[in-house]
Amino acid sequence: MPGIPGFFDGDFRSVSKSRVALGGASRREQQDKKALLEQARKDREKRSQNRAEVRSASRIQVSAPRPDPE
DSSP: OOOTTTSSOGGGSSSSSOOOOOOOHHHHHHHHHHHHHHHHHHHHHHHHHHHHHHHHHHHHHHOOOOOOOO
């Protein structure tokens, strides 16, 4: 029996239930995970290198002599 639209009718199970995969990971997925982790490591190293370069450039700019304002 449908209730008043927009109000809770007590039938909370009518919403489609999410499915859970019980199969387990395959070897291919494990290899994909290894590749993903390796790519993430490379990305972190690249960002770290970029931060170091920006930090070095900032230090050089701060220590550079400034022209006298005329």
